[in-house]
Amino acid sequence: MAKHYRPRRSLLILGLILAGLATWAFLPNRDHSPKLGLDLRGGTQVILSPQSANSDAVTSDQLAQTLRIIRQRVDGFGVAEAEVQVQGSGANTKIIVTIPGATSRTVVDQLKTTAKMSFRPVVAEDYGTPQPDPSTSPSASAKPTASPTPSVDPALLLPPIQSKTLTEQYANIFKALDCATNSSVDGAKPDDETQYLIACDKDGAYKYVLGPALLSGTDVQSASAGLPQSGAGNWQVDLTMTTAGAKKFADATKALYQQKAPTNQFGIVLDGVVMSAPSVNEPILGGSAVISGSFTAEEAKALSQVLKFGSLPVSLSVDEVQQISPTLGNDQLRAGVLAGAFGLVLVIIYMLLYYRALGLLATFSLVIAATFTYLIVVVLGNEIGFTMTLAGIAGAIVAIGITADSFVVYFERLRDELREGKRLRGAVDHGWSRARRTILAADFVSILAAVVLYYLSVGSVRGFAFTLGLTTLIDILVAFMFTRPLVYMAAETKWMNAGSGLTGVSPARLGVKTHTEVAQ
Amino acid sequence: MSKSASLGNRLYRGEISFDIVNRRRAWYVLSAIFIAISIATLALRGLNLGIEFKGGAEFTVPVSNAQTSDVTKARDAVASAGQEASSVTIVGGNKIRVQTPTLTIKESNKVNTALASTFNVADTDIKVQIVGPTWGSEVSKNAARALLLFLILVALFLSIYFEWPMAIAGLIALGHDVLITVGIYALSGFEVTPATVIGFLTILGYSLYDTVVVFDKVKENTKGITSGSRMTYSEAANLALNQTLMRSINTSIIALLPVLSILVVGVVLLGAGTLNDLALALFVGMLVGTYSSIFIATPILTQLKERQAPMKDLAKRVHARRKNAGIDEESLTAAVLAPTYVAPAGPRQQRVKKPRSARGK
Numbered sequence: 001m002a003k004h005y006r007p008r009r010s011l012l013i014l015g016l017i018l019a020g021l022a023t024w025a026f027l028p029n030r031d032h033s034p035k036l037g038l039d040l041r042g043g044t045q046v047i048l049s050p051q052s053a054n055s056d057a058v059t060s061d062q063l064a065q066t067l068r069i070i071r072q073r074v075d076g077f078g079v080a081e082a083e084v085q086v087q088g089s090g091a092n093t094k095i096i097v098t099i100p101g102a103t104s105r106t107v108v109d110q111l112k113t114t115a116k117m118s119f120r121p122v123v124a125e126d127y128g129t130p131q132p133d134p135s136t137s138p139s140a141s142a143k144p145t146a147s148p149t150p151s152v153d154p155a156l157l158l159p160p161i162q163s164k165t166l167t168e169q170y171a172n173i174f175k176a177l178d179c180a181t182n183s184s185v186d187g188a189k190p191d192d193e194t195q196y197l198i199a200c201d202k203d204g205a206y207k208y209v210l211g212p213a214l215l216s217g218t219d220v221q222s223a224s225a226g227l228p229q230s231g232a233g234n235w236q237v238d239l240t241m242t243t244a245g246a247k248k249f250a251d252a253t254k255a256l257y258q259q260k261a262p263t264n265q266f267g268i269v270l271d272g273v274v275m276s277a278p279s280v281n282e283p284i285l286g287g288s289a290v291i292s293g294s295f296t297a298e299e300a301k302a303l304s305q306v307l308k309f310g311s312l313p314v315s316l317s318v319d320e321v322q323q324i325s326p327t328l329g330n331d332q333l334r335a336g337v338l339a340g341a342f343g344l345v346l347v348i349i350y351m352l353l354y355y356r357a358l359g360l361l362a363t364f365s366l367v368i369a370a371t372f373t374y375l376i377v378v379v380l381g382n383e384i385g386f387t388m389t390l391a392g393i394a395g396a397i398v399a400i401g402i403t404a405d406s407f408v409v410y411f412e413r414l415r416d417e418l419r420e421g422k423r424l425r426g427a428v429d430h431g432w433s434r435a436r437r438t439i440l441a442a443d444f445v446s447i448l449a450a451v452v453l454y455y456l457s458v459g460s461v462r463g464f465a466f467t468l469g470l471t472t473l474i475d476i477l478v479a480f481m482f483t484r485p486l487v488y489m490a491a492e493t494k495w496m497n498a499g500s501g502l503t504g505v506s507p508a509r510l511g512v513k514t515h516t517e518v519a520q
Numbered sequence: 521m522s523k524s525a526s527l528g529n530r531l532y533r534g535e536i537s538f539d540i541v542n543r544r545r546a547w548y549v550l551s552a553i554f555i556a557i558s559i560a561t562l563a564l565r566g567l568n569l570g571i572e573f574k575g576g577a578e579f580t581v582p583v584s585n586a587q588t589s590d591v592t593k594a595r596d597a598v599a600s601a602g603q604e605a606s607s608v609t610i611v612g613g614n615k616i617r618v619q620t621p622t623l624t625i626k627e628s629n630k631v632n633t634a635l636a637s638t639f640n641v642a643d644t645d646i647k648v649q650i651v652g653p654t655w656g657s658e659v660s661k662n663a664a665r666a667l668l669l670f671l672i673l674v675a676l677f678l679s680i681y682f683e684w685p686m687a688i689a690g691l692i693a694l695g696h697d698v699l700i701t702v703g704i705y706a707l708s709g710f711e712v713t714p715a716t717v718i719g720f721l722t723i724l725g726y727s728l729y730d731t732v733v734v735f736d737k738v739k740e741n742t743k744g745i746t747s748g749s750r751m752t753y754s755e756a757a758n759l760a761l762n763q764t765l766m767r768s769i770n771t772s773i774i775a776l777l778p779v780l781s782i783l784v785v786g787v788v789l790l791g792a793g794t795l796n797d798l799a800l801a802l803f804v805g806m807l808v809g810t811y812s813s814i815f816i817a818t819p820i821l822t823q824l825k826e827r828q829a830p831m832k833d834l835a836k837r838v839h840a841r842r843k844n845a846g847i848d849e850e851s852l853t854a855a856v857l858a859p860t861y862v863a864p865a866g867p868r869q870q871r872v873k874k875p876r877s878a879r880g881k
Contacts, residue, residue: 039794047655092662108625317652318652319651319652319654319655319658320572320650320655321625321650322647322648323644323646323647323649324647325642325644325646327582327645328582328645331789331790332790332795334789335789335790335795338785339778339781339785340778340781342785343777343778343780346777346778346780346781347774347777347778350773350774350777351774390793390794391718394715394718394782394794394795394798394799397778397781397782398775398778398779398782400778401775401776401778402726402729404774405729405771408771408774409767409771412528412770415528416532419529419532434740437736438733438736441681441736442728442732442733444677445674445677445725445729446725446726446729448670448673448677448725449721449722453666453718456662456669457662457663457666461662461663461717461718464722464798510529
């Protein structure tokens with residue numbers, strides 16, 4: 001093997017790879033620095049779990065639609081580089097939304113509103129807070145409607161409050177519900193479309209009993225807010241149904257318009273909260289409708305958004321929210337970079353003190369490895385959106401030590417061979433062929449750890465695992481294509497063979513007794 | 521260099537030899553004490569889990585100069601928003617960290633606004649983290665699954681690349697490292713966050729890295745050992761340990777230096793957070809890992825191997841040979857056991873001094 005070894009060719013190939021990477025990383029119109037994670041530049045990260053209403057697994061179709069809707073929402077924030085990603089699979093599927101920069105605290109609220117929407121017929125309507133009996137007259141009414149608010153187990157008042165049929169108990173719950181104190185305004189719980197629902201409106205001013213859904217969000221094709229074509233009047237929302245939706249809508253409106261108030265209303269329900277309850281004035285057969293009322297421009301736009309994007313097939317629960325200011329992110333980045341530089345310098349000093357000239361070669365190797373890591377992170381940032389997080393930086397710093405360890409394994413091997421009396425050239429070859437096995441075996445364990453961690457985790461652990469795996473691969477590349485040929489070439493120089501103490505391979509210092517000395 | 525290098529030389533040639541394998545009972549007792557303390561502390565005190573595992577909300581408010589009175593101010597601010605702070609701490613002298621039980625987004629926004637106005641900072645300057653109650657159990661479940669899969673794969677790899685006694689010895693050393701590191705967290709009360717878990721998982725990889733390096737040398741030294749009667753498996757393994765001692769020390773120091781720098785920079789610049797949680801676990805784990813690959817993994821390996829018939833026979837032959845030759849086993853040094861090396865004659869390898877006249881001034 002050693003006879004045909006061509007160190008210069010290895011170096012040349014490595015140089016070409018490096019040049020190629022550098023060109024790729026510094027292509028014009030691309031980012032020339034690593035893409036930084038949210039914890040390094042500030043912003044909001046939300047981890048959401050999609051859940052289907054009937055605890056079935058979320059299908060890939062449902063997930064795809066959910067992602068499309070969330071992306072539309074996030075794009076609506078107008079923040080450049082906001083991202084929506086999926087990690088994990090099956091029951092572990094997580095949707096990770098990242099919005100960089102200083103963001104408003106209400107962003108998370110708005111994301112979550114992207115939920116399940118349905119049209120339900122109104123069965124009963126009342127004020128959100130139980131009203132004191134309006135008649136203060138002493139003429140006591142014996143009617144049961146004036147009876148005091150029934151006491152109901154508070155556990156029953158947690159949203160969504162649903163029932164298969166209308167029972168007296170259900171009516172009592174409706175009476176007892178107080179939208180001002182009950183968290184049902186927050187909603188965000190999937191409601192079963194086939195059951196009755198008790199819900200408050202979004203301001204908590206009214207509460208409703210609603211029938212099973214007549215239409216769901218997927219029946220809506222488009223919705224937009226606008227002023228009436230006549231130009232006069234309040235803002236309104238124009239609604240267009242899909243073909244299937246138009247038929248259902250026609251049937252529903254035919255039935256509803258003949259009812260008396262309040263049962264001639266639709267409740268537009270989003271995640272257990274009534275967003276709007278328009279009344280039906282006439283049967284609408286064509287699938288296009290106008291919801292008019294005393295809307296402000298804002299309200300009309302919000303309602304059209306709900307109608308258009310609100311048809312999430314699943315509901316989302318918030319697992320984790322992180323909001324970091326750009327200042328803090330910058331501090332963390334500085335600390336990470338400083339720790340890395342500091343660590344690198346310490347390792348280099350130790351290597352130089354202990355291994356002298358060999359340590360210098362190791363230093364070059366570390367610098368090459370660091371350059372590779374930087375370039376690959378830049379390229380991956382541009383190509384697949386890989387972001388460097390604080391945990392990732394920590395992984396890279398830890399990798400400095402592990403990369404240097406490979407050199408130590410080689411150098412100690414080399415010295416062992418020298419101690420056994422081999423010449424430098426022979427020791428370099430023989431030592432390498434033995435150290436190579438150890439380096440590969442040890443690095444294999446690191447890569448195993450990285451791959452397992454990567455596939456079984458989400459969030460910051462993943463970033464760390466990725467960097468650890470990447471740097472271990474770079475370690476192998478550099479040890480084989482750079483350190484080895486460099487040591488080989490150094491072993492051919494006169495100076496390294498002259499036995500100076502500065503070389504780190506001086507036979508005298510390694511205690512090798514030559515025959516001449518033995519003879520003396 | 522010269523001192524440590526010559527120590528390395530003498531260790532390699534066996535002039536100095538630490539009898540590590542034969543004193544295994546002492547190392548086992550030492551480790552057993554540590555493990556017992558770890559398990560007892562874990563059972564009695566448990567780990568101080570971060571909000572990522574318990575669920576909850578955390579607000580970090582940057583202030584120019586934190587004072588003790590700020591803690592009360594922060595508590596009052598949280599109370600004014602209708603919530604109760606479960607803990608308020610000053611971090612790194614310039615940050616106030618407030619933790620509460622899990623909040624909804626609306627509640628959290630209220631607390632955020634209250635804290636911002638109390639400490640006169642912008643809403644968006646406050647770092648907010650809200651963790652749902654189920655998130656933590658998912659994080660732990662994932663970590664446990666990763667650990668299990670990793671252990672199975674490593675056991676397979678070690679059995680194929682080395683042999684099964686090495687796989688068992690390696691895994692025992694691994695369990696030892698994790699148990700003691702976790703015990704130190706329980707004992708010190710340091711917070712366990714996802715970053716700490718990353719640290720634990722990295723220790724697994726690193727501890728094995730160290731063990732693989734030592735085992736590789738043991739494997740080399742014991743290759744074809746049964747064909748002779750020069751030394752027993754335990755003696756060969758002990759020699760391998762001594763020969764790789766400088767390498768183990770060097771790789772450990774070099775791996776620890778960057779971790780140390782993360783720890784120092786993290787404490788000085790940031791106070792607390794991802795960097796420190798990670799680095800502390802790594803620092804402790806790497807120290808324990810180096811110890812275990814020398815003092816636990818290899819002694820266990822020799823015990824497992826000495827039970828195998830070929831190694832038993834070898835030990836018998838070795839002892840018989842020494843008895844015949846009249847060698848006192850007690851006085852036997854590793855130097856006698858280690859093969860002696862003499863370099864072939866060749867050109868002088870010392871630096872040739874130029875004559876004084878040619879050296880110039």
